[in-house]
Amino acid sequence: MDKNNERECNEDLIRERRKCNFNIEELTNIVDGGKARTARRREIQRLLINDPEFLDEIPQDYMSHEDRYSNELRKSAHLMQKLADQESGHDIHQDIGALTGILKDGNPLMVHLSMFIPAILGQANSEQQEKWLGRSLRNEIIGTYAQTELGHGTFVRGLETRATYDPTVEEFVLHTPTITATKWWPGGLGKTCNYCVVMAQLYTQGRCYGPHPFIVQLRDEETHRSLPGITLGEIGPRLGLNSNDNGFLKFENHRIPRTNMLMKHSQVLKDGTYVKPLHNKLSYGTMMLVRVGIVGACSRSLQYAVTIATRYSAVRHQSEIVPGQPEPQILDYQTQQYKVIPQIASVFALIFSARSLSKIQSSVTAKLKDGNTDLLPELHSLSSGLKALSSSDASWGVEVCRLACGGHGYLASSNLPRTYTGTTCAITYEGENTVLLLQVARYLIKSYRSIGKETGASSVSYLADQTSLASSSSSFSNKALVQAFKLSALSLVAEAEARLQKLCDMGQEFYHAWNYCSVLLLKCAEAHTRYYICEKYEQTVDSLKASEGVKNVLQSLCRLYLIYHITLTHGDFLKCGALTPRNIAVLEGEMCDLLAVLRPQAVSIVDAFDIPDELLGSTLGCWDGNVYQRLYDEALKSPLNKTDVPDAYYKYLLPLMKSSL
Ligand SMILES: CC/C=C\C/C=C\C/C=C\CCCC(=O)SCCNC(=O)CCNC(=O)[C@H](O)C(C)(C)COP(=O)(O)OP(=O)(O)OC[C@H]1O[C@@H](n2cnc3c(N)ncnc32)[C@H](O)[C@@H]1OP(=O)(O)O
Ligand SMILES: Cc1cc2nc3c(=O)[nH]c(=O)nc-3n(C[C@H](O)[C@H](O)[C@H](O)COP(=O)(O)OP(=O)(O)OC[C@H]3O[C@@H](n4cnc5c(N)ncnc54)[C@H](O)[C@@H]3O)c2cc1C
Numbered sequence: 001m002d003k004n005n006e007r008e009c010n011e012d013l014i015r016e017r018r019k020c021n022f023n024i025e026e027l028t029n030i031v032d033g034g035k036a037r038t039a040r041r042r043e044i045q046r047l048l049i050n051d052p053e054f055l056d057e058i059p060q061d062y063m064s065h066e067d068r069y070s071n072e073l074r075k076s077a078h079l080m081q082k083l084a085d086q087e088s089g090h091d092i093h094q095d096i097g098a099l100t101g102i103l104k105d106g107n108p109l110m111v112h113l114s115m116f117i118p119a120i121l122g123q124a125n126s127e128q129q130e131k132w133l134g135r136s137l138r139n140e141i142i143g144t145y146a147q148t149e150l151g152h153g154t155f156v157r158g159l160e161t162r163a164t165y166d167p168t169v170e171e172f173v174l175h176t177p178t179i180t181a182t183k184w185w186p187g188g189l190g191k192t193c194n195y196c197v198v199m200a201q202l203y204t205q206g207r208c209y210g211p212h213p214f215i216v217q218l219r220d221e222e223t224h225r226s227l228p229g230i231t232l233g234e235i236g237p238r239l240g241l242n243s244n245d246n247g248f249l250k251f252e253n254h255r256i257p258r259t260n261m262l263m264k265h266s267q268v269l270k271d272g273t274y275v276k277p278l279h280n281k282l283s284y285g286t287m288m289l290v291r292v293g294i295v296g297a298c299s300r301s302l303q304y305a306v307t308i309a310t311r312y313s314a315v316r317h318q319s320e321i322v323p324g325q326p327e328p329q330i331l332d333y334q335t336q337q338y339k340v341i342p343q344i345a346s347v348f349a350l351i352f353s354a355r356s357l358s359k360i361q362s363s364v365t366a367k368l369k370d371g372n373t374d375l376l377p378e379l380h381s382l383s384s385g386l387k388a389l390s391s392s393d394a395s396w397g398v399e400v401c402r403l404a405c406g407g408h409g410y411l412a413s414s415n416l417p418r419t420y421t422g423t424t425c426a427i428t429y430e431g432e433n434t435v436l437l438l439q440v441a442r443y444l445i446k447s448y449r450s451i452g453k454e455t456g457a458s459s460v461s462y463l464a465d466q467t468s469l470a471s472s473s474s475s476f477s478n479k480a481l482v483q484a485f486k487l488s489a490l491s492l493v494a495e496a497e498a499r500l501q502k503l504c505d506m507g508q509e510f511y512h513a514w515n516y517c518s519v520l521l522l523k524c525a526e527a528h529t530r531y532y533i534c535e536k537y538e539q540t541v542d543s544l545k546a547s548e549g550v551k552n553v554l555q556s557l558c559r560l561y562l563i564y565h566i567t568l569t570h571g572d573f574l575k576c577g578a579l580t581p582r583n584i585a586v587l588e589g590e591m592c593d594l595l596a597v598l599r600p601q602a603v604s605i606v607d608a609f610d611i612p613d614e615l616l617g618s619t620l621g622c623w624d625g626n627v628y629q630r631l632y633d634e635a636l637k638s639p640l641n642k643t644d645v646p647d648a649y650y651k652y653l654l655p656l657m658k659s660s661l
Helices: 011-018 026-031 035-049 066-082 111-125 126-137 282-315 334-370 375-402 406-410 416-428 433-447 458-464 480-505 510-517 516-541 546-569 568-577 583-609 629-636 647-658
Strands: 162-166 171-175 195-204 207-215 230-234 247-251 256-259
Touching: 011 162, 011 282, 026 035, 026 546, 026 583, 035 066, 035 647, 111 126, 111 195, 111 282, 111 375, 162 334, 195 375, 207 256, 207 282, 230 510, 282 334, 282 416, 282 583, 334 375, 334 516, 334 546, 334 583, 375 406, 375 416, 375 433, 375 516, 406 416, 433 458, 433 480, 433 516, 458 480, 458 516, 480 510, 480 516, 480 546, 510 516, 510 583, 516 546, 546 568, 546 583, 568 583
Parallel strands: 162 195
Antiparallel strands: 162 171, 171 256, 195 207, 230 247
């Protein structure tokens, strides 16, 4: 699509684009993280879009379960080959975001890239990396991360798969003792992988040392047949991601060499002596790494959905605002703006907090290299909280975008259903959100109770700021609104801590008191993480060196985000005195003004996300807005339309219709 050729474009979209009052390319650079990154992303995307190998012969929705897998594996393999091509010079691990949309519904090699290779990098010592890293980077071996079992996903300490050390032959014996110990879910495990990292309970010298990572060959490297002592398969259709082969795995006293235990952090010596790690949760490092990546991935899903919903809302006309007048664009309805525009604001909130989290992760990783684990709890808390809020915000945001597109949003060809199923899974995987938020709450209560002790953890330093509990600001600057979020979080933590303490004082064990307060604790964790996101949003926009137009747009979006979230949880702000009922009413009014201010820029802002039509894959969201023809053309691809009268008519309907004669 030639974006300069207005003749091919829907007239409403032409008019919307003419209203743009900021530099779109500049905003695109901010979304990408700089000009160079924009150029690189575009280059990769061009490389993919222009390659006919990535086209599907028929839409995936009409393929069988087997064909979907096979077709996606074909494209995934081609993608890996293409990006490994020395001439292109692209490092897939750096540019994973640029690939969004090229593979449609669960890439069978995704966990190889996002967890198996990172597990080797983060958990294997240098000799082990020498042995497996190069081979996995060159895709000579394909792996997954097999942790979850039928009986346990959340409670990692409850895993049942055993790795028992036998010092006589220097081997571990891997065994699945019960049906509930069967590994269940790992992406690519069913049919694709020939290796995996298995999390199993380590037994040596008669003692269990808890879950540890082991690298295990699953299939013969020549024949791809599963090895003796190993049972493998695929777990069947899911809500989404159905071109992946999520799998199951059982071990029958399967032996692996001692050196297959990933030994960067803890070791088992030849005689079976266990050497413990610097911090006993270092073996959970792969999960933490992926949680950080999920925040960015969620922002990309939301960019897709909101691009579709915004462009469609500009093209779609329905009903009337002024009786008797032509039907308006649905984007002119305030209720429609309230659906779509806060989701645009949310994209930037997620982008900026993902960047801030990545920076913290890099500095914690650097410290870990020097043996310093002090900031690991802070990173665990932040990555858990942001993974949870980004996945739930993005899932809800995508669903709102689908609803905003009415009936057509329910069609597969809108690409909203698949965007939704591909996003909501992140609420569950890599740590179910409620569980992760309770980890954040645990950290908050602990930090609150250790006020006065220097921990170096900056995200919770505000908990010591008791004076702010009393101060209610009457100012409405963005900074003042962020302060209100802080007050609300602090007050919830103080309330939860007091409630916990009261129950304990009444004689309850701490863990029962914890469970009894957990709805409130969840709110604390959400409020704390929301405060973090709001603070990063405000600081990033405030310090941004940008043209006036771009800065204005981002300031309005930031303000909308702050007010939107205050109105969603206004009870918490009222309860702690951070805002009065009158303040809330004023802010609600201002939110509507902001929707009106941002409305004329909405199409241009989503244009700045710069998602090529070929990757957006949506009849409703294309650049040119030619929605109705595309919907019609896609419908014609239905196999039912190959004949006027389907066979099923003769088999079932005709006998029914004639049976009463
Ligand atoms: C680039 C990638 C981009 C996108 C990715 C896209 C696609 C990827 C596709 C699919 C991926 C899906 C893969 C998976 O789902 S893999 C399986 C993931 N499973 C989980 O996440 C399980 C969740 N459960 C846990 O993590 C843990 O069980 C737990 C809930 C954290 C509890 O652990 P437990 O050992 O029982 O600990 P506690 O007793 O609760 O706490 C003790 C103590 O330890 C602290 N802690 C816990 N975890 C960590 C950690 N990781 N780091 C540092 N500290 C940790 C905890 O806070 C507590 O501290 P105290 O000081 O309070 O004692
Ligand atoms: C698409 C997809 C891909 C996946 N890929 C992989 C993979 O590659 N590798 C892998 O190992 N796993 C994978 N998983 C598994 C995933 O990590 C687990 O499903 C996830 O960790 C949740 O665990 P669970 O299924 O046991 O849920 P459960 O823990 O049984 O959760 C069920 C309910 O119990 C609640 N609950 C559980 N514990 C607590 C608690 N302590 N406090 C309060 N409430 C609690 C939860 O909040 C939830 O409401 C994948 C899952 C999905 C959906």
